[in-house]
Amino acid sequence: MTHHDRTWTTQPEAAALVTRTLDEALTRVPEAQALATRLREDIGVRLIDLLDYIWLPSGSDVSEFLATGWEPDAADPGVLRNPTGLFPAVLASGSTTSIGFKVEYVHEFVAAQGLSAPVEGAMHAPFRRVRFAEANGVAFDAIERRGTRGFEPSDPSAATLRAAQLHLQTFRTRRRSFDSIGAGYDATDAIVAAAVADLGQDWACWLWLRAEREYWESRNSAGRLQKARQDVHGIGWANQDHHTYDSSREWFHRCVGVLEALGFECRELFYAGDAAGWGSQILEQPAIGSVIFADIDLAPDELDIDFAHIELEPLPFLRRAGLWCGLHGESMLESGINHLECMYDHTIMSRQLEKQGVRFMQPFSDFPHLYQALTEGEWWPVDPARVDALEAAGYISAEAAEDFRLHGSIGSHLENLERNDGFKGFNQPGIDGVLRVLDPRKNLVGA
Missing domain, CATH: 3.10.180.10 (2,3-Dihydroxybiphenyl 1,2-Dioxygenase, domain 1)
Known part of the structure; x- marks a missing residue:
């Protein structure tokens, strides 16, 4: 279906709530504050643009989030999502407060930051996480996602992980030049269908x-x-x-x-x-x-x-x-x-x-x-x-x-x-x- 009438607007109250929550967490975890400063000053990246989730302790009051656009996910009511704009998910089922931020590959983040914490999730799996820093009842976690909306590792079989790597190689090396554009699309459709069937x-x-x-x-x-x-x-x-x-x-x-x-x-x-x-x-x-x-x-x-x-x-x-x-x-x-x-x-x-x-x-x-x-x-x-x-x-x-x-x-x-x-x-x-x-x-x- 093609949508002609979708209009997006700014959401200042929701944005202010996320900013305040992040800033309060950063003041309690100096290492995370230092990371946020390095990212912005060295490469122009803002930590707030990387946020994946805000995970609050069990029983936390989430009324402010509900009042500013967050609503229960139909597939997982314990997760609150805000469909009105670009915002992190909110959960209130943790033992402490944790802020999850996105990285493309957890193993590269671990190497770049010199971390020794254990990584949750198998290499190449859809969900991986590593604890970056923790202090004063607040933690910051680096999150890698490969097409999952979940919040806990669920490692596939070795055969499935191998299949994922093979499909990645197929996408990387796919033929791009053909005698006709139609033949090119036929070939592209085939490799996409194979990957979707497996993964x-x-x-x-x-x-x-x-x-x-x-x-x-x-x-x-x-x-x-x-x-x-x-x-x-x-x-x-x-x-x-x-x-x-x-x-x-x-x-x-x-x-x-x-x-x-x-x-x-x-x-x-x-x-x-x-x-x-x-x-x-x-x-x-x-x-x-x-x-x-x-x-x-x-x-x-x-x-x-x-x-x-x-x-x-x-x-x-x-x-x-x-x-x-x-x-x-x-x-x-x-x-x-x-x-x-x-x-x-x-x-x-x-x-x-x-x-x-x-x-x-x-x-x-x-x-x-x-x-x-x-x-x-x-x-x-x-x-x-x-x-x-x-x-x-x-x-x-x-x-x-x-x-x-x-x-x-x-x-x-x-x-x-x-x-x-x-x-x-x-x-x-x-x-x-x-x-x-x-x-x-x-x-x-x-x-």
Whole structure:
């Protein structure tokens, strides 16, 4: 189902409650306060953006949480979740207060922080945890999740763990170039279906996105630089917010089909207006909380159709997404994701990367509750045969075609994003503006 009318708003009272709870816990655990300071000052990452859960002692009063949006999880009523924004789960069944924060891989966090505490959960299992620090009745735990919503380790069999690693390797090494796009999607559907059959949608999705980020990193120097900075502290991409896929019109339904097979559900959609000529279906995987921005060229009369699930005819023109795919290939296949967006203290992060030679575009969202800015795009070579086909079809001018042949074109990005007040949505007018700027025809070397 495609949702047209989902609107997200800021949740200042809920955000203030989480901030107060975290700050009170940090004052009681100096080691955790020191970690929060290091993360922010060294790499621009805020601990509050990594929060996974707040686990209170049994019998604790949770009325403030209930009054500000938290409600019992239908599948596990002992867990409170807040569907109105980006907030940690709340439990009130512990022996002490513990704050769980996300890391991508617990074993890397243990090594980076020099911890000696035992790790709960088997290597590569869906849930792992390690006690980072504890003092004055409060504990901080680093949490690794691979597609589970649970809060205790439940280790799979050795055979299942082996299967997970094999599927990860299949995703990492999957063929991306085919004689036809349809054949590429058929092959992709098959490996996704095999992983889902063995592991379920949620675990398979986590493995898929890990492999997708690795492929994107291999082609994006800003991403590699920031990932290395975050790896020094052992958090990996735990602060990820969303991944962006570009697709041509004819194959958009197949792109969405792969994502839905991995458990993603269509959320709201964006339409930038008649002049812009693009739209985006936003999808969310509820178990892992990951979001996809799936971009497509659209005609004005297509807003009210379920464009995520029908085969669309080509338009007589190409906008940004269509031309990007024409030059580089489908995001689901040759080109990989267009950009990865992660949450930061945006000022610190951008200043630090700029000192290392990374340049940022003008922000396309600059509000107290939402900031978004892309790095200047990685420059990729373009197969001259692709350019020839686009020119022959009349999609690009002879001048633009020659520029693409000789100099390549704009490729992928890293996005610096800051969210406040639990805001879970996006800024449609700002995205429209930046996508106009990112049209490859506006980024010619000879222009």
